[in-house]
Amino acid sequence: MLPSTLNYAAPTTLGAAVDLLASHPDAVFTAGSYRLLIDLKMQRIDAGTLVDLRKLTELYGIASVEEGAAYGVEIGAMTALSTLANDVRLLAHYGALAEAASATGDAQIRNMAALGGTLAYDASAGDVAAALLALDAVIHTHHSKGQRSLDAADFFTSDGKTALRHDEIITMVALPSTSASSIYEKFTHPATLEAIIGVAAAVTLDDAGRVAACRLGVCGSVAQAKRLSAAEAALLGGALDEAAIAGAAASAADGVEWLPSLQASAEYRAHRLGVMTARALRRLVKAQG
Ligand SMILES: Cc1cc2nc3c(=O)[nH]c(=O)nc-3n(C[C@H](O)[C@H](O)[C@H](O)COP(=O)(O)OP(=O)(O)OC[C@H]3O[C@@H](n4cnc5c(N)ncnc54)[C@H](O)[C@@H]3O)c2cc1C
Structure with a gap:
């Protein structure tokens, strides 16, 4: 059920949008409204004013x-x-x-x-x-x-x-400009469509085929979306071969913290993170011929 009273504003400048939020503690921005309207109906948030961003053409x-x-x-x-x-x-x-x-x-x-x-x-x-x-x-x-x-x-x-x-x-x-090849691999929850685990990989190879630069990111049912530093370190400077990919997968979950979840245990998600990391890296190798 939507709140019985809801004010609405559609500012045309960034300054006006920010001022509305600063002067109304109960105001929230709305963009596509896909999530916001659900949260209002479910009374998960308590907003008195919607500040619609759709007229800010510069965005x-x-x-x-x-x-x-x-x-x-x-x-x-x-x-x-x-x-x-x-x-x-x-x-x-x-x-x-x-x-x-x-x-x-x-x-x-x-x-x-x-x-x-x-x-x-x-x-x-x-x-x-x-x-x-x-x-x-x-x-x-x-x-x-x-x-x-x-x-x-x-x-x-x-x-x-x-x-x-x-x-x-x-x-x-x-x-920033980049010469890296990059991809995203997702393990999807079949009901919510959201990621249980998502891994993005961006890798630059040098002329000899060694990993010159590497950035891996994780999202999904994790406490923090973050880079997979241990897996990146396992890859840097070496060939992007099966042994290196296995090493990166084995260390992918190092330093990753997990939110409580009814969907999958932390152990399962840690294992799945290794699997998705290997999958992402193998697909990059294939894409680079
Ligand atoms: C059935 C379903 C499946 C979904 N599956 C996925 C999925 O697979 N992967 C995934 O990542 N997400 C998924 N989502 C989440 C969905 O992508 C988000 O709800 C949506 O992207 C929010 O974008 P929006 O523009 O509609 O934001 P809104 O609903 O308009 O706003 C969301 C929040 O962001 C704030 N906000 C909006 N714009 C700004 C801004 N410019 N600056 C600061 N704050 C702002 C609002 O105040 C509000 O708090 C799913 C949602 C549903 C309902």
Whole structure:
């Protein structure tokens, strides 16, 4: 049941949106509203004012950004996941993010859900979280006292939430230029469609076929979306062969903390994380021929 009284505002500037949140402790942003309306109906949150972000035109779209001789991309926070899943630049250079967006929910969710709403709500559980960690993303925000740029590793906090303040709006996600190949592998819960475990991998090989750079990110039923540092260390400097992949899989769960879950025990999820890490790396090897 929706609350009997709900105020609504649709600001046309970022400043007005942030001011509304700062001056109304009971206000919340709404983007695609996919999750927010469910939470309101289920009375999981107690909001008095909805601040609709859909009129903030500067928060839409994907732009290429020159970085010396290469290009990175900047993605507006209101860009729909379906746009990310089909963007040719992302598919060519940031495959992990295109695949993670494509693996999120179903077509209706991907058409409605915005990147910013997904990051703010799903946090460590969201498919895109692992991809942003693997791709070294920076999350840009505005709040009533200024702006922040947060590395993905600092954005996802250890309680399964984010570093966002109440009046802070995600405006843009920046991905640096990269020569890495990247992919996303998901072990999906069959009923909720959400990730029990998701692993994103971004790997650069040198001319001799050794791992010159490597970033692995995990999301899903974990306490914190984070990089898999032990598995990355196991891969760096060596060939990306079966022995190295087995070593990375064996150490993937080192340092990962688990949320209580009725879906799967922590032991099972730790095992599954190794399996998904190996699967992601094998697919990268195959893709690189
Ligand atoms: C059936 C179902 C299946 C799903 N499956 C998956 C899945 O497989 N993988 C997955 O990752 N997720 C999944 N989800 C979650 C879904 O992707 C999210 O609910 C959705 O992405 C939220 O995006 P939204 O734009 O609709 O956000 P909204 O519902 O509008 O907002 C969500 C939250 O984010 C805040 N917010 C919105 N935009 C911003 C912003 N720019 N800055 C700061 N705060 C903001 C809002 O205040 C609110 O708290 C599923 C959800 C459902 C209902």
